[in-house]
Amino acid sequence: MDGPFTTPPRPQGWLVRLALSPRFHRLAERLPLVRRFARAEGEALFDLVQGFVRSQVLMALVNLGLLARLARGPETTEDLALLTRVPLNRMEILLKAATALKLVRKRGTLWHLTPRGAAFTVVPGLAEMVSHHRALYADLADPVGFFRGPETTQLAGFWPYVFGAGIGDPEAHRFSRLMAESQTLVARDTLAQVDFSGQSHLLDVGGGHGAFLSAVAARHPGLRLTLFDLGQVVDSAPPLPAQITKVAGSFRDDSLPLGADSLSLIRVLYDHSDATVAGLLARAFEALPKGGLLVISEPMSGGDQPDPATDIYFAIYTMAMQTGRTRSVAEISTLLQAAGFVQITSPAPARPYVTRVLTARKI
Numbered sequence: 001m002d003g004p005f006t007t008p009p010r011p012q013g014w015l016v017r018l019a020l021s022p023r024f025h026r027l028a029e030r031l032p033l034v035r036r037f038a039r040a041e042g043e044a045l046f047d048l049v050q051g052f053v054r055s056q057v058l059m060a061l062v063n064l065g066l067l068a069r070l071a072r073g074p075e076t077t078e079d080l081a082l083l084t085r086v087p088l089n090r091m092e093i094l095l096k097a098a099t100a101l102k103l104v105r106k107r108g109t110l111w112h113l114t115p116r117g118a119a120f121t122v123v124p125g126l127a128e129m130v131s132h133h134r135a136l137y138a139d140l141a142d143p144v145g146f147f148r149g150p151e152t153t154q155l156a157g158f159w160p161y162v163f164g165a166g167i168g169d170p171e172a173h174r175f176s177r178l179m180a181e182s183q184t185l186v187a188r189d190t191l192a193q194v195d196f197s198g199q200s201h202l203l204d205v206g207g208g209h210g211a212f213l214s215a216v217a218a219r220h221p222g223l224r225l226t227l228f229d230l231g232q233v234v235d236s237a238p239p240l241p242a243q244i245t246k247v248a249g250s251f252r253d254d255s256l257p258l259g260a261d262s263l264s265l266i267r268v269l270y271d272h273s274d275a276t277v278a279g280l281l282a283r284a285f286e287a288l289p290k291g292g293l294l295v296i297s298e299p300m301s302g303g304d305q306p307d308p309a310t311d312i313y314f315a316i317y318t319m320a321m322q323t324g325r326t327r328s329v330a331e332i333s334t335l336l337q338a339a340g341f342v343q344i345t346s347p348a349p350a351r352p353y354v355t356r357v358l359t360a361r362k363i
């Protein structure tokens with residue numbers, strides 16, 4: 001709970017002083033223009049309060065398969081209740097909540113998807129991503145303990161490779177598939193900002209099942225491509241385009257393969273500590289020839305201007321993993337400069353919650 005505090009209050013901005021005054025709150029109700037702002041602020045605060053409940057409604061819709069079911073066509077409440085073994089009256093409440101979230105709507109006796117609900121069902125990997133939040137939410141069940149620093153987290157167990165631990169095959173498969181599915185949008189946004197047409201050979205380090213390189217292969221059929229990842233991961237990759245060569249190894253213990261004039265790190269750095277990232281970037285610098293291009297793509301913090309998506313979701317997500325962190329462009333740039341990279345650029349991202357791209361050169 002907030003307070004009590006023993007130190008004397010310090011000076012604050014006048015708008016904050018007004019907002020801190022219960023008398024002003026009562027007055028604001030009576031002043032037409034101010035009332036509009038006060039109500040909007042009230043709604044914004046209420047949204048914060050109910051955020052977790054919203055997310056849990058979404059998780060219930062996903063885990064019960066309701067959105068996927070409605071993507072096949074409209075259904076009655078009775079049929080949906082029967083199908084999911086949820087009592088009719090509770091199903092009605094869930095569907096009304098989903099209506100308020102603008103994911104479904106009722107016409108006559110039938111429930112339909114809205115365009116937003118429909119879009120949700122076709123974003124690659126999104127339903128699975130939502131389901132796996134069970135681990136993140138379990139870690140956040142005691143948020144104070146979480147921020148003070150727990151001994152272990154469930155999310156750390158979900159991504160065992162991050163610790164460099166041996167991973168059993170089913171495990172490697174589980175997270176690589178989730179990553180590969182969610183890679184579609186990341187690859188699209190990355191390739192919209194990086195032009196590989198001047199390059200002859202791209203090495204994708206921590207490339208998982210090769211989803212990014214498959215997207216590159218479709219765009220640049222003449223580019224040689226090398227996928228580098230842990231043995232269990234590359235071995236369980238699905239069949240890949242012929243221009244992709246797989247190399248197994250660990251960027252913690254092994255040198256990176258030589259010969260590529262460009263190197264990508266897609267959603268890799270934020271899994272790891274500064275020390276591991278510094279070691280990896282040094283190896284990347286070693287592996288590239290003069291003029292070589294380095295591409296980093298992952299959600300990044302807004303730094304001094306925290307971003308509404310990455311500084312909440314990804315920063316807390318990576319903290320729950322206990323090994324990495326969501327870095328800003330400035331923080332990654334510092335690590336890159338220390339490794340010897342120059343000409344660092346980062347265009348404004350189209351969808352910061354999908355990815356942000358940063359490029360650098362070895363000269």
Ligand SMILES: CC(C)=CCC/C(C)=C/CC/C(C)=C/C=C/C(C)=C/C=C/C=C(C)/C=C/C=C(C)/C=C/C=C(C)/C=C/CC(C)(C)O
Nearest residue numbers: 115116119123126129159182267268270271317318353354
């Ligand atoms: C024409 C008009 C005016 C209206 C028509 C109506 C209509 C048809 C509307 C539909 C419009 C449409 C095409 C919508 C498209 C929507 C899209 C593309 C939405 C995309 C959403 C993407 C989301 C929400 C992505 C979320 C990504 C997440 C949560 C990623 C999480 C990644 C994690 C946790 C990665 C972890 C990796 C680790 C472990 C840290 O290394």
Ligand SMILES: C[S@@+](CC[C@H](N)C(=O)[O-])C[C@H]1O[C@@H](n2cnc3c(N)ncnc32)[C@H](O)[C@@H]1O
Nearest residue numbers: 161179183206207208229230250251252266267
């Ligand atoms: C978050 S996933 C990203 C996969 C892919 N680049 C993507 O964006 O879909 C991180 C990848 O780094 C790989 N990785 C982690 N530690 C590694 C290491 N020491 N050496 C090589 N790859 C590693 C993991 O196996 C995993 O495939």
